[in-house]
Amino acid sequence: xxxxxxxxxxxxxxxxxxxxxxxxxxxxxxxxxxxxxxxxxxxxxxxxxxxxxxxxxxxxxxxxxxxxxxxxxxxxxxxxxxxxxxxxxxxxxxxxxxxxxxxxxxxxxxxxxxxxxxxxxxxxxxxxxxxxxxxxxxxxxxxxxxxxxxxxxxxxxxxxxxxxxxxxxxxxxxxxxxxxxxxxxxxxxxxxxxxxxxxxxxxxxxxxxxxxxxxxxxxxxxxxxxxxxxxxxxxxxxxxxxxxxxxxxxxxxxxxxxxxxxxxxxxxxxxxxxxxxxxxxxxxxxxxxxxxxxxxxxxxxxxxxxxxxxxxxxxxxxxxxxxxxxxxxxxxxxxxxxxxxxxxxxxxxxxxxxxxxxxxxxxxxxxxxxxxxxxxxxxxxxxxxxxxxxxxxxxxxxxxxxxxxxxxxxxxxxxxxxxxxxx
Ligand SMILES: Nc1nc2c(c(=O)[nH]1)N[C@H]1C(S)=C(S)[C@@H](COP(=O)(O)O)O[C@H]1N2
Ligand SMILES: [Mo]
Numbered sequence: 001x002x003x004x005x006x007x008x009x010x011x012x013x014x015x016x017x018x019x020x021x022x023x024x025x026x027x028x029x030x031x032x033x034x035x036x037x038x039x040x041x042x043x044x045x046x047x048x049x050x051x052x053x054x055x056x057x058x059x060x061x062x063x064x065x066x067x068x069x070x071x072x073x074x075x076x077x078x079x080x081x082x083x084x085x086x087x088x089x090x091x092x093x094x095x096x097x098x099x100x101x102x103x104x105x106x107x108x109x110x111x112x113x114x115x116x117x118x119x120x121x122x123x124x125x126x127x128x129x130x131x132x133x134x135x136x137x138x139x140x141x142x143x144x145x146x147x148x149x150x151x152x153x154x155x156x157x158x159x160x161x162x163x164x165x166x167x168x169x170x171x172x173x174x175x176x177x178x179x180x181x182x183x184x185x186x187x188x189x190x191x192x193x194x195x196x197x198x199x200x201x202x203x204x205x206x207x208x209x210x211x212x213x214x215x216x217x218x219x220x221x222x223x224x225x226x227x228x229x230x231x232x233x234x235x236x237x238x239x240x241x242x243x244x245x246x247x248x249x250x251x252x253x254x255x256x257x258x259x260x261x262x263x264x265x266x267x268x269x270x271x272x273x274x275x276x277x278x279x280x281x282x283x284x285x286x287x288x289x290x291x292x293x294x295x296x297x298x299x300x301x302x303x304x305x306x307x308x309x310x311x312x313x314x315x316x317x318x319x320x321x322x323x324x325x326x327x328x329x330x331x332x333x334x335x336x337x338x339x340x341x342x343x344x345x346x347x348x349x350x351x352x353x354x355x356x357x358x359x360x361x362x363x364x365x366x367x368x369x370x371x372x373x374x375x376x377x378x379x380x381x382x383x384x385x386x387x388x389x390x391x392x393x394x395x396x397x398x399x400x401x402x403x404x405x406x407x408x409x410x411x412x413x414x415x416x417x418x419x420x421x422x423x
Contacts, residue, residue, distance in 0.1 A: 029316045062102075070094070072103050075171060078159075083111045084210075086153065088174030091300070091322060092307040096349070097178050097357040098148070101237045104177035107153050107253060109210035112239040115259055120243050122189075122227070126203070126264035129194030136243050139229060142184040147226075147249070148356045150324050152176040152295050154252035157407075158400035160388075164408075164419040168307040172407060172419060173300040176324070178357035181247050183228035186221050186263065199265045204246055207261040214255050215269035216248065220293075224249045227260060250326030250355035251293040252401075284396025295326030297385050298404035299333055299360070299377035310366065310415030317366040319346075323358045325379035330358040332378045337364075339372030339408060339422035340387065352380070371411040372422055388421060 033041075063070065072087040079085040089105040106112065117136040125131040156175035159165045166172050190202075195218075202221045205213040216225065229236060229244045236242040241258025248255040281289040301321035304310045310317065323330045330352030334343040349359035360375070377385045386394075388405035395402075410420040 029312075070103060072105060073170060075166065084109050086155070086175060088170045089177050090170050090307075091174050091176070091302050092169040092305050094302070095320065095359070097322070097359050098232060099177035099179060099357075101179065101231055101234070101240060104179065104237075104240065105153070105175050106239045107175065108208070108239070109212055110208050113208045113259055114238055115207055115242065117243045120207075122244065122260060123262045124189055124193040124195075124265070125262070126266050127196035127199040128190075128265050129196075130192075132189075132193045134189065136229070139184055139227060139244060142188050144182055144184060145226060146180060146182045147224075147247075148178065148180045148353060149247060149249045150176055150178040150295075150355065150357050151247075151253050151256050152298075152324070152326075154254060154292075154295075154401040157298075157403040157405075160405075160407075160419075161392075161399055161403055162397060164421045167419050169300055169302050169305040169407075170307060173298075173322075175253070176322075176357070178324075179231040180233065181226070181228035182230035182233075183226045183244070183247065186225040186227055186246070187223075189227065189263070190221065190265070193265075195265045199267050201266045201269050203262075203264040203266050203270045204255075204257045204260065205262050206241070206257045207259040212254065212257050213270065214257060215266070216255055218265075220248070220251070248293075250295060252295060252326075255293065281395065281401050282398040284398065289395075292402055293326075295324070296402065296404045297323070297325035297327070297330070297377045297379040297383050299323035299330075299375040299385060300407050301335070301373050301375050301409060304373065304411055304415070304417050305409050306417045306419055309417055310411065312415075314367045315365060317364050319362040319364060319373065321346075321360055321375050323352075323360055323375065323377035324356070325352075325377065325381075325383070326355055327383065328380040329354045329356075330377055331380045333358070333360040334376045334378075335360075335362045336374040336376070337371040340374050340376075340406065343376065346375070368413045370413060371409075372420070373409045373411055373417070374406050374422075376406055389423065 070090050070093040074087040086107045087105055089099055090103055120136040122134045153175035157172055160172055200218050201215050202218060203215050205211040226247050227244050228247045244260050246257040246260050283289055299321055301319060303320050319335055323333045333346045335346050336343045346360040346362045352358040385404060385406055391405040408420050408422050409417045411417045
């Protein structure tokens with residue numbers, strides 16, 4: 001050594017980071033170390049001067065208290081009480097695609113019931129050779145499958161039909177969750193009971209007071225519907241149907257019967273009061289659209305968004321969001337910063353998977369200009385997510401359900417964002 005001091009590692013790292021950033025032509029997201037000494041680096045901090053919690057401090061862990069605002073929220077004026085109500089997934093604060101059960105939206109018609117595994121029974125009856133009753137333990141003895149699927153309430157984004165209303169992606173698009181389910185194909189159970197091959201429908205109901213009875217075409221039932229008893233590796237939470245719920249991939253959430261207690265094989269759909277009064281779209285001419293089961297392709301930018309403003313100043317900006325389709329896999333997502341005039345193709349975190357959420361990113365740069373942020377999803381059937389104007393031209397303004405129109409966030413120079421509509 002010739003007496004010259006080698007650059008310290010922090011400086012070298014900052015330099016390398018600067019070099020890497022400049023080759024990308026972007027402003028570095030970090031800052032040079034020497035500019036102003038940071039006590040968080042130069043001073044010994046309290047958390048390094050004592051001991052942390054031992055194991056078992058929380059036998060079942062919860063998020064650290066600094067993340068306590070990442071929670072489900074409801075909109076009190078939407079429903080008269082919290083029993084027959086809905087709350088919303090904090091999608092503005094999550095990343096990746098899997099929704100932790102603890103913050104996955106809930107929708108109950110008569111509250112979340114508590115049902116012990118030991119008291120659980122699932123009956124298969126109707127047009128079958130052998131009506132059967134399965135206990136929870138019986139379900140565990142059939143060959144199992146594991147799949148990731150989204151579950152979206154048909155009312156998701158429903159408040160936005162008439163115009164921009166709720167100020168946050170959690171409230172406009174949070175009636176959705178995406179979990180890895182483990183369970184038994186319904187086909188297996190129907191075969192066990194010897195279902196009548198000419199039967200065209202099944203009727204499914206839950207053990208709660210509302211029972212949430214729904215008719216589902218046999219074709220779908222035999223295809224990919226399954227009875228799930230695990231979500232994201234662990235038991236279903238009570239609010240999501242413990243100990244077993246129906247998973248109906250790609251189709252509206254109300255078919256995903258929780259606390260599933262009966263599957264009846266039938267030849268004609270049952271028109272329950274629930275079914276005819278709800279989950280039907282009123283069209284412009286006063287007629288109704290029903291049995292719109294598959295959820296059309298849709299997307300939303302989760303950050304930046306009203307609850308997730310830009311707080312880091314100018315320079316590199318990651319625009320991120322979610323896209324999904326109930327008819328297949330997401331093939332492409334475009335992002336616009338000018339309200340749909342020009343578009344850039346976003347990067348998919350992973351190739352789109354059938355009927356599961358897809359995460360997209362647009363790695364960009366921001367220098368304080370106002371933006372009208374939009375995302376537009378395309379699925380592998382060739383379907384392109386419509387604008388709200390296109391949707392209203394097709395469906396009128398009286399609908400609540402199946403609003404998959406393109407969402408706009410107006411990002412201001414301050415980095416704050418607001419729910420708006422562009423024409
Ligand atoms: N038994 C039963 N199943 C049910 C419901 C219900 O009230 N009771 N609500 C349905 C509706 S409308 C939706 S959108 C989904 C919501 O599932 P989640 O609460 O797990 O989010 O469950 C469906 N299954
Ligand atoms: Mo729903």
